[in-house]
Amino acid sequence: MPHPMPSFGSFSLILALALCVYSLAAGALALYAIAHGKPLAVPPERLRETARRAGIASFVAVTGAAVALVWASFTNDYSVAYILHHTNRDLNAAYKFSALWSGQEGSLLLWAWLLAAYGFVLRVRHKVDVTLSAYASTILAGVQIFFLLLLNFAAPPFSIAPGPVANDGFGLNPLLQYPEMVIHPPMLYLGYVGFTIPFAFALGALMMRYPGEKWIHITRRWTMVTWLFLTCGICLGMHWAYAVLGWGGYWGWDPVENASFLPWLTGTAFLHSVMMQEKRGMMKAWNVWLIFATFMLSILGTLLTRSGIVSSVHAFAQSSIGNWFTTFLVIVFVICLFTFFYQRDHLRSENKLESLVSRESSFLFNNLILLAACFTVLWGTLFPVLSEFYDGSKVTMGPPYFNRVMVPVGLLLILLTGAGPLLPWRSTSFRAIRRNFVLPCIAIVATAIVCMAAGVRPWQDDDASGGIYALVCFALSAGVITAIGAEFLRGAGVVRTQSGRNLFSSGILLVRRNTRRYGGYLIHFGVIVMFIGLAGSAFNQSKELEMSFGDTIQLGNWRIVCQSYSQDSNANFDTDFALLDVYHGNKKVTQLTPERRFYTASQTTSTMVAIHSTLARDIYIVFEGRNPDTDRPIIKVFLNPLVNWIWIGVFIVILGTGIALTPPLLPVARRVEVPTAAAEAAHA
C-alpha cells in the first residue's frame, strides 16, 4: 500500500458514512414502528439500540480520519494534497496541528468530527430520555450524513497530490500562524456545530409531540455551552483580527464575521424567549422556529462564505461546494416547515400576555431587537448580490453602512438589557416601575454629565455621530450596571435579613440559590462592559510616518521615539523589527517591537503588531514595511481607547455563563416526625 495513512483516513470516512446511514435508516424505522405500533422482524427497541450504537461507532471512525490527517501533517506526508498546500517541514508543531482546520477540506473534517463528538455525548447520555434522545440521534445522523457526503465526494481531505511527492510543502497561510488561530476555529466550530443538538432535540420533540417542556431543560445546557463557545469563538476572532491584521480594528463587518454573528443573535434570542416557555408555557412555536433558524443560519453562513456568493477577505475558504450547502439548506427548511405545519396544534400557548409593561413583553421586544439586528446583518451581507441582480452593479457594504444601521439597534438592546430584568412577570404597577427605575435613570443622567465634563463633547467634532452614539452608550451602560447592581443588592439584603449573615456572604448565598438568574445578570454585565469598550472606538486616533532613528510620532500626550531597527531569521521566517520607545509626557512607559515577517515557504509577508495595553487605552503600533522608493520603514501608531474593556467583558460573560450552568443550591429538606395514631396509643 503506497499511502497507508491517507488510505486509512479515506476508509474511515467511508465507514463513518455507512454507519451514519445505518443509524438514520434503522433509527427512523424503529421510531416509526414504535410510534405506530407496527411489528418488525427485529423488536423495534433493539433496532433503535443498534442505531444508537452505530452513531457512537461513527464517532470512532471520524476520529480515525482526523487522526490520520494530523498524523500526515506531523510526518510531512506531502503525498496528501491538503498537507502539501497547508504545511511545510519547518512549521511549528502547534501550527502543524492547526493545519487540520486551515483549509476547506480539513475544516469540514473538523466540523464532521465535532458533530460526531457531540453525537457521541448525546448518544451515551441517552438515558436522560431514551425516546427523545433516539429522535435527536436519528436527526443528528442525518446531518452527519451530509457532512460525510461532502468529505467523501466533494472535498476529500486525503486526495493524493499528482506527480512525484514534493520534498517540502507550500506552508501555512502566515495570517494563521498566530497562537489564537490554534483555538479560534475549533471554538467557533464548537459553537456552529453545537447548535445542531438543540435543533435535533427541538425537531425530535416536535415530531414525537413531546409532552411538557422537559426537552427544553435537557437542551438548556447544550444551548448555553454552545452559545458560550460561539461567543468565545467570535471574540477570539476579533482579538486575532486586532493583533494580526494590523489595521487597528477588531471587527470589519466582513461576510465571514457576519456569518458567525447571525446564529449568535438568534441563539441569544432563543436563550431569552425560551424562559417564557419554561415559566409560562408561551411562545412555543416562536422558540421552535428560533432554534430552527439558528441551525439554518449556521449552515447559511457557511454557504455564503465558502461558495463565493459574497466576496470576503477569508478567500482561503472559498470553493465550489455551495450547491451542496444550498441543497442541504432547502431540505432542512422543507423538513422543518412540514413538521411544524403537521404538528402545529401541539405548540399552542398555555398563557397570553397580560400587560404591555411586563417581563414577558420585554422578552418579546428583546427578541424583536435581536432578530432585527440579525435581519440587518443578513440584509447588509446579501445586498451586494441583490444590487448586482437588480441593476448589474455590485456595491460594497462596509463598516460605514453597518455602523450606521447597527449602532442604534445596539443602543436599543442596551436599553432593554437594563429595563427587562426590572419588570416583574405578568404585569406591573406604576409605583413598582418608579421604584425600580429611579436609580438607573439618575445614573444615566449623572454619567452623561460626567462624560461631558471629562471632555466627551461630540458636538465639537467634525463627525459628531460617533461621539454622540458613544456618549449615549456610556450613559445607558451606567444605567444598566446600576440596575443590575441595585437588583443584586436588594436580593442580598433580603438574604441578609433572613440568614443574619454579612452582605458579602449573603450575596454569595443569593447567587448560589439562583445561579441561573444571577449568572444571567453577570452575562448582561459582561455584555455591557463589552459595549463600553466598543463605544471607545469612536475616539480612536492614528498617525503614520516613515521613521528613521530618533524620529518621533506625537499622538495626544503620547510620544513614540524610534530607537533602532533590527533583523532576525529562523527556518520558518525572516523578520524585520523596530525598537520604539513609548513616552507618556516625559516619562518612558515601555519599549515596543512591531515586526514584519517574510515566510520563506509561502513567500508571503505578515505583520506582528506590538500593543501596550491598559484599561484606558491601547498603544497599537504596526510596522507596515519599507517604502519601496526610499527604503525607509513605515510605522503606523493607533491610540485606541477602552479596547481592553471588550476582552474583560468576554471574561465576565464566560464567568456568568459558568455560574448560570452551575446547579443551584436546593432548599434544605427537613425531616419532621409525625406521630401516628398507633404510636400515640402505644406511648399512652
Place this chain on the structure above:
Amino acid sequence: MLRRCLHVLAICVFALTVLGASSDDTRVDKIGHKLVCQCGCGQILMECNHVGCPVSPVMIDELKAQVAAGLAETVVLKFFITKYGPISLAAPMRGGFDNVAWIVPFAVLLLATVGVAFLIRYWRKRHAGLPAPSSVGTAALPLPSVQDRIRRETDYDNWSEK
C-alpha cells in the same frame, strides 16, 4: 427646566450643522473613510496597510486633488464612482436602489415593533374577553397550578440532582 433642555438641544443642532466646516486634511480623512481601496484588499481607503499597494496612494492623491479643488463631497464621490465603479464606495450612497439598503432595516424594525405592540394588544383583549375558568377541568389545558406542578416535576435540573 424644559427651556434649558431645549437650549442645550438647539446648541447641539447648531454645533452639528455649523461647526462642520473643516480643513482639507480632515475632509480628505472623512471622505477617504467612505471609500474602499481597489487593490483587492477590501479595506477602507484610509486604512489600507498594504505596503507597496499600487492603488491606494493613487486614489489618495486623486482624493486630495479633488478636495483641494474645493469640490463638494458628493461630487468627489461621483468622481470615484465614475472612475472605479460603485464598488469603490464603502456604503451604497448613489440614491435609487441604493436607498433600499438603508430603508429596509429600519422599516422592518418599525413594522415589527408595531406588529408586536398590536399582537400584545390583541392578546390582552382576547384574554380579557375569555370567561373565567370553571372549577371542573373541562378546558383543553390544565389549570395554571397544575401546569406549574407539571413543569416543576419535569424540571431536569431538579430531577438530575435528586
